[in-house]
Amino acid sequence: MKKLESTYRNQGRWKEAESLQVQVTETRQRMLGEKHLSTLKSMEGLALTVWNQGRWKEAESLQVQAMETRQRVFGEEHPSTLRSMGDLASTYRDQSRWKEAESMGV
Numbered sequence: 001m002k003k004l005e006s007t008y009r010n011q012g013r014w015k016e017a018e019s020l021q022v023q024v025t026e027t028r029q030r031m032l033g034e035k036h037l038s039t040l041k042s043m044e045g046l047a048l049t050v051w052n053q054g055r056w057k058e059a060e061s062l063q064v065q066a067m068e069t070r071q072r073v074f075g076e077e078h079p080s081t082l083r084s085m086g087d088l089a090s091t092y093r094d095q096s097r098w099k100e101a102e103s104m105g106v
Contacts, residue, residue: 021046
């Protein structure tokens with residue numbers, strides 16, 4: 001499912017990719033738990049697909065949830081947490097939310 005979703009995403013077939021990503025994320029949450037790295041990666045992939053459709057608030061919500069979970073599980077300075085923070089900073093920047101982007105980036 002993940003590979004098919006990736007194919008759809010690479011073809012710009014956002015709705016089809018999103019549908020599969022939701023299924024993959026929900027399955028991973030159920031089978032692996034919300035704190036598992038694969039679950040968090042799926043959530044961030046879903047956020048990217050939503051972002052590519054211009055649905056900024058939904059993307060931001062998913063990114064915040066993934067980042068906060070990474071902070072709790074891995075700690076503030078873990079590379080995985082820092083990458084999530086950078087992704088969120090980019091989302092803020094793309095919405096011209098300069099202060100929030102700067103704060104998150106710092």
